[in-house]
Amino acid sequence: MMMGPGGPPDLSNAELVDFTVESGENRVRLKLKDGSVVEIRVEINQVFRVGNDPVTGLPQYVAISPTFLRIVSCPKELRRAPLKPSSGKDVKNLPGFS
Numbered sequence: 001m002m003m004g005p006g007g008p009p010d011l012s013n014a015e016l017v018d019f020t021v022e023s024g025e026n027r028v029r030l031k032l033k034d035g036s037v038v039e040i041r042v043e044i045n046q047v048f049r050v051g052n053d054p055v056t057g058l059p060q061y062v063a064i065s066p067t068f069l070r071i072v073s074c075p076k077e078l079r080r081a082p083l084k085p086s087s088g089k090d091v092k093n094l095p096g097f098s
Contacts, residue, residue, distance in 0.1 A: 009050040009051070009060065009062055010050070011048060011050065011062065013050075013051075014048035014049060014050045014062065015048060015049045016046060016047075016048055017047045017048065017049050017061070019044070019047050021044075026041055026042055026043065026044075027039055027040060027041040027042070028040050029072065034074075034075065034078060035074065035075040035078075036071060036073065036074040036075065036078065037071075037072040037073045037074070038069055038070065038071055038072060039069070039070045039072050040067060040068070040069050040070075041067070041068045041070070042065050042066075042067050042068075043065060043066060043068075044063050044064070044065045045064045045065060045066070046063070046064040047061055047062070047063050047064075048061065048062045048063075048064075049061055050062055
């Protein structure tokens with residue numbers, strides 16, 4: 001849904017709409033111009049019906065969806081030495097997504 005000149009839609013009167021995923025891949029792999037390969041994954045958490053478009057009369061929806069980005073590969077010249085983690089956790093063991 002495109003945002004109008006008034007900014008984001010008012011969700012105070014929005015109706016939560018239940019959904020099931022029928023098809024489609026929820027991730028995309030991109031090769032960037034700098035040589036890096038990243039994978040982006042989107043998860044839809046909630047869908048709200050926020051009214052109808054005044055011009056077309058079609059229903060309008062808002063999807064609440066966090067986006068996750070994972071570096072698959074990158075050129076060695078873009079890498080820097082990691083900072084020492086203050087929490088004591090081994091950063092190599094942090095979970096990603098697969």
